Amino acid sequence: MKLKHLCLWLMLSMTASVNSYAKETAYRLSTFIKPSFQQITLKVDPDSPVFSGETAITIDVTKATDTIGFYQKELNIQQAYLSKGDTRIPLTVTSHEYEIQHAKANQNITANRYTLHIVFDGKFNTTSDGMYLSKFEGLNYIFTQFEDMYARRAFPSFDEPGFKIPYQVTIMSPEKHTVLSNTLVKKRTLKDGWQTVEFNKTKPMPSYLVALAVGELDSYDILSLSVPSKIYTPKGQAQRTKFAAKNTAGILQNLERYFGTPYPYEKLDFIAVPNFTFGAMENAGLVTYRSSLLLLEDEPRLAEQSSTLNVIAHELAHMWYGNLVTMAWWDDLWLNEAFASWMASKVMMDLYPEQNFIGRLVQEGAFGADASPTVRPVKKVVKSQTDVMDGLGLNYSKGESILQLIESMVGEKSFQKGIQMYMKNNAWQNAQADDLWKVLFTVADFDVPAMMKTYLEQPSYPLIEFAANGEVSQSRYHLEGAKVEPQTWIVPLAIRYKKNGKVSRTNLFLNEAKTTVSELAEADWIFPNENAMGYMRWKVSTKQISALLKDMSLLNVREKKSLLYNIEALFSAGEIELDEMMAAMDALVDDSDPMIGSAVVATMNDFLYLVDVNNEAMFGQFVTKKLTPWFERLGVVDQPDDSTDTTRLRGSVYGMLSRYANTPQVEQVSTELANKYLADLTSVPRSIATRALRNMARFSEQDWFTKLKDYYISHSDASTRGTISRAMIFINENKIEKTLDFALSEHVSPANTINTVYTAMSGLDDHTMFYAWMDRNFTALSKKMPAYHMARMPEYFSTSCDADNIKLAEKFFADKKANFEGMARSYDIAIYSAKQCVSTKEANQDSFNRYLKQVTEA
Ligand SMILES: [Zn+2]
CATH class of the missing domain: 2.60.40.1730 (tricorn interacting facor f3 domain)
Known part of the structure; x- marks a missing residue:
């Protein structure tokens, strides 16, 4: 008996070693x-x-x-x-x-x-x-x-x-x-x-x-292009593409100017694809889009124009970067994406200043995921589809942030010259990221390849610490309690500081663990992130932060936002106390710029992991106190001269209040808005409509499940369906279960299944019922959903800040995660981050409750 087991074990271990050898060598075709x-x-x-x-x-x-x-x-x-x-x-x-x-x-x-x-x-x-x-x-x-x-x-x-x-x-x-x-x-x-x-x-x-x-596709002509061009749609929808058609020529011409070469293909068609998994895909000459991006009103609201324009610019940028010059292997796909994202932002700033892309802090979209000890470097070994997709979302924003940083150091003109040179050298061929760094090195006065290596070939980013004696040191940033390896980066720092009442500036290339900059010793305050271009966090003394908050008028909007996010990051790392964090928020909450208002609401959102049944009422009072002035100023009705930032802020202020501070006044407003939207889809902006409908789903006594479901079924338009399905967050378990079943029905497309399930489950505090449903329906779900969504399922469904829910997830995925390519990796990321959340919650819950009590009683 024992012998048999031993032989079996031997056989298994031999097979394993043969396979792993094959994996090392045989994932690509031969080169001869x-x-x-x-x-x-x-x-x-x-x-x-x-x-x-x-x-x-x-x-x-x-x-x-x-x-x-x-x-x-x-x-x-x-x-x-x-x-x-x-x-x-x-x-x-x-x-x-x-x-x-x-x-x-x-x-x-x-x-x-x-x-x-x-x-x-x-x-x-x-x-x-x-x-x-x-x-x-x-x-x-x-x-x-x-x-x-x-x-x-x-x-x-x-x-x-x-x-x-x-x-x-x-x-x-x-x-x-x-x-x-x-x-x-x-x-x-x-x-x-x-x-x-x-x-x-x-x-x-x-x-x-x-x-x-x-x-059976219909089409609408795109005019003013140097090549034939049309937008194709499912039957009967072509007239809804006027907005996209009108803007395409301008975007393409802007890109032709930047690259210094004409659009490289013989025609350019777009297709509005119903049930598309991704945002869009840059197929040479035939770009496919999620239909909601192309099928719009003739004159969409300002805030509803942004993603369409940005995605068109992104896909068209790929015609050069990715298509004309292609990565040699998938390990450089990140650069394709980073470049197209960066280029699209540039086009947006140039052609659509009203969208205010200049104020966006792209790196903030990367910092969260890039802090985790589970994160892998941007540049890594890639063998399979799963390896390519691992961290790709993070790589879009991290890559874009790094390109933006280099451009700010090299200068716009020299950077463009470098890009044009790179395109010319590699047109119709393949290239690697290193080829780009080398070209940029020729137009820069610093070692671009060496700097790139530190950001791209290792994960995460640095925390730069400024001591009172002028010492500047770096370490890997991490959340409180996380274990990470020591690392260093080559960190460019554009520093403004105040000393003896006088404001000055200096540059520093920090390329070792620590150095001393004597002029920074005993500074009143230090702000080392000019125009918020850095890919790092930074720390100065409590006294210097207070002094900086008093001089906030010296910072631009990007800098103010990054200051708030940086202070929040220091709190998450356990580097400062909650009071210090909240003092920064208080200093900014009255700022007149709506972008700052949105940053404050975003910060409040980041504290939701500390909100549960025990303190929800107090949290409601807290948000009422902080956000009512904004709510009274903005209301819920859009005005003709609103900026996109005002519209966004209005949505997020109303969203926060309608979820956590459902006063009779807010509830009445929500009921009116929800009914108004359902009666006339164009009468209420979608961002407001989603929040009003959510308020109904959560608080109304009426059967909003049936109402929303029927509405979804009877409207085929992707944007309308998105608005409706995002609102289906019930708290009644029976309605949640009906929504989960609905996600599996033929009415919800494969590409939208995962979001519908996720939205439905997010109404639950205790996930027991959800995993029971998953046990019954997993086979059906796995048959329906795209492979990429199956792989990412743990990250969608296991995000919880509750130890019991984590146990349920562990039990559920134990025998499944090895059966779907990529799921085990997603599981590791999800479970790590859920456990990190539980420990952060334990560390911060008491001080957060004390803070809420103190504010609401004041
Ligand atoms: Zn792309």
């Missing part, structure tokens, strides 16, 4: 077989669950072999062979790890040029990735989402970004459909109710940028 052109023919009928196709890939074999590697996933390979002139070499295909296929010949394949032919068929996906079926208003559509590694689900391919080749796509489909791909139609022939649409050959591009769409 190079594709140079691929033809793809697909037969696509949206009303059929299956498709078929064949592909011919020109390859150069540079070293004799008997095996050709390529990728495919979930396809059925019917036939594969190599051809050279009249010679045919049959191939036998077997599947291997990382979705790599080995097509083996029973003879030697000598070094030469061949064509690899593969005939295949497959099923359309229904979870919004790969080549997938999307149902909308009773019609079926086929769309694609190939980034990162899903082109291989539609056709066999050399599906790595480093293989940048021209494609020629041909689609056969029933005649009634519009068929789109990356290029213009070369030839269309009709036969027996079917059409064969042959597209022009593309420019060289990676497989993840290939795209197609088939369905």
